[in-house]
Amino acid sequence: MITITAVVLVVLLFSLSPTAVLGSFGYPHELEDINNQEKLLELLQDYNKAIVRTTEVVYWLLFISIFWVLTAVYQLLKVYKDKLDKETAKQYETTS
Numbered sequence: 001m002i003t004i005t006a007v008v009l010v011v012l013l014f015s016l017s018p019t020a021v022l023g024s025f026g027y028p029h030e031l032e033d034i035n036n037q038e039k040l041l042e043l044l045q046d047y048n049k050a051i052v053r054t055t056e057v058v059y060w061l062l063f064i065s066i067f068w069v070l071t072a073v074y075q076l077l078k079v080y081k082d083k084l085d086k087e088t089a090k091q092y093e094t095t096s
Contacts, residue, residue: 005068012057012064 034040 005064008064009061012060016054016057 034043
């Protein structure tokens with residue numbers, strides 16, 4: 001289970017946009033960089049793609065993390081239930 005989770009998380013890591021920090025991603029430094037509507041549209045589309053990709057990766061990361069935590073809690077509760085069942089069976093045998 002842990003190996004599969006690790007593989008999926010690595011795939012999600014590599015699914016992130018190549019822009020690690022959006023602040024350094026094509027940030028216009030002067031007005032001439034965005035004076036044309038085509039340049040502005042291209043810049044906004046690049047920002048949008050990076051934000052959408054990052055949002056998707058965060059969504060899947062949260063989904064996988066919650067699934068992993070719930071699976072671990074389920075397994076712990078199952079072990080605890082088995083332990084309680086054994087103790088109950090021992091108490092029942094000693095009283096009978």
